[in-house]
Amino acid sequence: MERIAQCHCGHLRAITSGEPDSVYVCHCKACQRRTGAIIHNGSRWLKSQVRIEGEHKIYARKGDSGFEIRFHFCPNCGSSVFWEGDRSPTTWASRSAASPTRVFPAPTSSGYEESMHPWLELPPDTAHFPQSRSYRRGWRKRADTPLTPQLNLKLICSFATSLRVREQRLPTLATSRCCEGPLR
Numbered sequence: 001m002e003r004i005a006q007c008h009c010g011h012l013r014a015i016t017s018g019e020p021d022s023v024y025v026c027h028c029k030a031c032q033r034r035t036g037a038i039i040h041n042g043s044r045w046l047k048s049q050v051r052i053e054g055e056h057k058i059y060a061r062k063g064d065s066g067f068e069i070r071f072h073f074c075p076n077c078g079s080s081v082f083w084e085g086d087r088s089p090t091t092w093a094s095r096s097a098a099s100p101t102r103v104f105p106a107p108t109s110s111g112y113e114e115s116m117h118p119w120l121e122l123p124p125d126t127a128h129f130p131q132s133r134s135y136r137r138g139w140r141k142r143a144d145t146p147l148t149p150q151l152n153l154k155l156i157c158s159f160a161t162s163l164r165v166r167e168q169r170l171p172t173l174a175t176s177r178c179c180e181g182p183l184r
Helices: 029-035 149-169
Strands: 002-006 013-017 022-026 040-046 050-053 057-062 068-073 080-085 091-095 109-111
Touching: 002 080, 013 080, 013 091, 029 040
Parallel strands: 022 109
Antiparallel strands: 002 013, 013 050, 022 040, 040 091, 057 068, 068 080, 080 091
């Protein structure tokens, strides 16, 4: 299936083929500022699945991971359409909402839920993370942070804590204990 993410004026397009590697939502303050919305919904694709059409400019910044991320936007209307980063150099991500395709897969993960609006509901099978969605990349918060047994334990506890975000869905976990205390 081919999907097209495009800017507001239609001059910049990211044309994808096949299915995305992942579909996610992000509630971080940076995404809220960038999109002007309470939530960012995006999809990640292998670069070999994406064709870019149109002129674009780049805004780069350091992500919470310590890696640089580059946002590609239309110089005419200013809409951000796709981005890439040093953390995952083989992939590009795009705004799912920029695609005119009415049927887009539901998100499989939700990051930075510590900034999530409390009234927002997500599909029941969504993985919840209080901060980064980096579980697939080894849980490293910063590029220069070595993985030690202590950090691994902390990251496992962070994952366990993230599971309690929807306490009503996981009532037994809410009474469990973690290395950093109760999961409340």
